[in-house]
Amino acid sequence: MKIVKKIAELKRLIKLVKNKKKIIGFVPTMGYLHEGHLSLIRIARKHSDYVVCSIFVNPIQFGPNEDFNRYPRDFKRDESLLKKEKVDLLFYPSVKEMYPEGYKTYVEVEGLSSVLCGKSRPGHFRGVATVVLKLFNIVQPDIAVFGEKDYQQALIIKQMVRDLNLNVKIITAPIVRESDGLAMSSRNTYLNTEERVNATIINQALIWARDVFYKENIKSPEYILNRMRQMIEDKGGTIDYIAIVDKETLEPVRFVKKGDRILLAVYFGRTRLIDNTAV
Numbered sequence: 001m002k003i004v005k006k007i008a009e010l011k012r013l014i015k016l017v018k019n020k021k022k023i024i025g026f027v028p029t030m031g032y033l034h035e036g037h038l039s040l041i042r043i044a045r046k047h048s049d050y051v052v053c054s055i056f057v058n059p060i061q062f063g064p065n066e067d068f069n070r071y072p073r074d075f076k077r078d079e080s081l082l083k084k085e086k087v088d089l090l091f092y093p094s095v096k097e098m099y100p101e102g103y104k105t106y107v108e109v110e111g112l113s114s115v116l117c118g119k120s121r122p123g124h125f126r127g128v129a130t131v132v133l134k135l136f137n138i139v140q141p142d143i144a145v146f147g148e149k150d151y152q153q154a155l156i157i158k159q160m161v162r163d164l165n166l167n168v169k170i171i172t173a174p175i176v177r178e179s180d181g182l183a184m185s186s187r188n189t190y191l192n193t194e195e196r197v198n199a200t201i202i203n204q205a206l207i208w209a210r211d212v213f214y215k216e217n218i219k220s221p222e223y224i225l226n227r228m229r230q231m232i233e234d235k236g237g238t239i240d241y242i243a244i245v246d247k248e249t250l251e252p253v254r255f256v257k258k259g260d261r262i263l264l265a266v267y268f269g270r271t272r273l274i275d276n277t278a279v
Contacts, residue, residue, distance in 0.1 A: 001082060002089045007098075007138055010091055014052075014140055022049040026141030026168075028132060031055040032072040033081050036176040036184040040145040041085045043173050047143050053082055054091040054135055056098065060106075061127030072186050091139065098134065106130045109156045109163070115250050116263055117152050117274065120240050128153055129160050136168055143169045147176075149183050151263060151276045152250065175275070177203065183275045194236075195268040201235040202266055206277040209244075209262055213279055219255045224262075232266055240265035240272060247278070 004010045017024060025048030027040045044051050055078055062068035075092070082090055106126050112118070113125035136144070146154045154172045161170055176184045181203035182196075191199060205228040212218045212227075221244040229239055242264040244253055253260050256279055263276040 001079075001087050003079070003092055004089060005092050005094065005097065007093065010089075010138055013089065014138075017050050018140065023143070024048055024139065024141045025051045026054075026135070026139050026144040027051070028054045028056070028135050028144070030057045030071065030186070031078050032074055032186040032189075033078045034176075034184045034186065036147055036149065038081065038085055039176050040147055040173050041082070041087060043171060044143065044145045045086070047145075047171065048141075050088045051086075052089045052091060052139050052141065053087045054093075054139070056091075056093055056131065056135075058098075058127055058131040059095055060099070060130060061124050063121055063123065066121070067187075067190075072189050091135075098131070107133050107160065109159050112152065112156045112159055112250055115152075116241055116243060116245075117265060120265060125153070125156050129156060132157055133160065133164070133166075136166055141168050143171055145171045145173055147174075148172050148276070149175045149185070149274065151261060155248070155250065181207075183273070185273060187271055187273065190271040191268060195271065198235040198237065199266075199268045199273060201232050201237065202264065202273060202275045205231045206262060206264075206275060210277060210279060213256055219257070221253055221256055224256065228262075228264070232264075236268065238267040240267060242266075244279070 025044030027044050029037050057071050059068055107129040108126050109129050118125050158170050161168060178184060180200045182200050209224050209228055225242055228242060232239060244256055244260055244262050245251055246253060247259055247261045258279055260279040261276055265272055265274045
């Protein structure tokens with residue numbers, strides 16, 4: 001596995017790969033890898049000849065009071081995991097390499113970026129869209145794989161790809177969960193023992209919501225959301241948002257139907273966790 005820190009060097013290597021007519025698969029990450037990330041890499045491997053992974057904790061997607069400085073990092077561990085997955089190239093740039101002095105250009109995907117996580121974290125998706133577009137331009141992948149845990153993010157990236165006519169196919173991969181149902185996340189390490197146990201209510205509430213729709217034909221979003229809210233708050237969770245929305249537009253639905261998406265963000269202590277499910 002080649003490890004590259006400079007954009008110019010990466011572009012040189014990518015050109016050589018392109019000249020060999022190889023299909024490039026790409027998985028962008030912020031590191032501190034877990035099985036969820038590795039599942040994306042395996043999907044990229046299935047759909048490509050040459051797999052590139054990036055590790056970059058992107059400062060412009062963090063708000064002023066968020067966890068950029070304490071976000072978990074362990075490059076040596078990540079490197080070892082990626083080698084085991086036979087990743088061909090790891091791009092590991094510095095902040096200065098990605099955003100040199102005088103940097104002034106940002107990408108805004110309107111509408112989709114201002115609701116749910118976007119409402120709670122102003123500017124977050126501007127930072128995500130900007131760094132992903134930069135990485136796409138640098139790596140020039142044929143396919144890129146994103147996880148469904150960040151459902152809103154994946155939707156925004158698909159919109160950006162369509163709107164800007166980018167030559168990359170976006171593949172979304174299912175959420176990978178711990179054995180107790182908690183969605184895998186690098187931020188799970190922030191949870192203390194009690195919070196970690198209580199946080200499993202998030203997935204339990206999502207399962208309950210699906211069950212009540214299919215088994216009892218309950219179509220009222222108010223009824224479902226109020227009950228989910230109660231379940232989560234009873235376990236000490238503080239709800240940032242919880243919504244049942246159209247899977248494409250993220251608009252709240254009047255009546256729940258198959259294919260809609262339930263999305264939520266919940267704090268346990270200081271740790272903000274997101275999760276979602278299809279109805």
